[in-house]
Amino acid sequence: MNEKRADARAWDAILERLATLRRSEEDQPVVREPGTEGHAGGRSQVEAIYLPLVQTRKLVIAQLGQTLDGRIATHSGHSHFVTGAEDIEHLHRLRALVDAVVVGAGTAISDDPQLTVRHVRGDNPVRVVLDPSGRVPSDRKLFQDGAAPTLWLQSRRAKPPSASGTVEVLQMDEVAAGGGFHPATVLERLAARGMTRVLVEGGGLTVSRFLAAGVLDRLHLTVAPLLLGSGRPSVTLDPVRTLQEALRPQCRHFALGPDILFDLCLRP
Ligand SMILES: NC(=O)c1ccc[n+]([C@@H]2O[C@H](COP(=O)([O-])OP(=O)(O)OC[C@H]3O[C@@H](n4cnc5c(N)ncnc54)[C@H](OP(=O)(O)O)[C@@H]3O)[C@@H](O)[C@H]2O)c1
Incomplete structure (x- = not known):
């Protein structure tokens, strides 16, 4: 059988x-956990990467594609594409495995993404935009194309746009320190609508807030052999004083074409 088949x-x-x-009403743990290296246990890479993602009914995973020096886009917001075709396909697989895909206002503005599953077989998730001040223009594709339901999360201080078709505006209180929605509250609101499997797709600020809040089960960071030397940062967290305080999650890694996927497990 060839590799594609x-x-x-x-x-x-x-x-x-x-x-x-x-x-099912219960989780479906995999019988044998894939090892710390991609192909361990005689599994194909597709099984090794995605089997751990289909064992629990609740899953919060984030992803970013970054350069060797930790950038996800240029300063002007140009990010197409940091990583290669294999990682784009990987991103579409992640979308197909969740109920909802979350992006920040910066990504909705810069990328005008569709957030649908197009490169592999699978259903489109509900699209969720975190836009407290309502600064994302309503002409973005995900508000216009009707390809999947879209939830537009705004703060109560924003002037709500009129909802239409497949777009629903949900107003929330900003309660996080320094403003913004608490990531745990966002996840609770989604869970209340039956969306317990969530992909936080970017950008760097949004993923960092979910990581800092301790609500991520996994983080998929794909590193491309590319140096930008400037641009929008990938993960940013509050400063720590010593390396002992750094996050050192359990990690598996996989080659995705010219890039390397680091699959970080953030739960013991
Ligand atoms: N390489 C990749 O994998 C990848 C993936 C996605 C995006 N990108 C690129 O990344 C860039 C955008 O990333 P970014 O880090 O600048 O911005 P971003 O994360 O897309 O958006 C950040 C903004 O989203 C809103 N937001 C995020 N979390 C929130 C929360 N918990 N509560 C309330 N609001 C929240 C805030 O909007 P307000 O500022 O209005 O408060 C925040 O400033 C774009 O250039 C895009 O092309 C790259």
């Missing part, structure tokens, strides 16, 4: 497992 088969099995998980 084997990947397609493995992906079908992952989607089937996801469907079982969604129908």
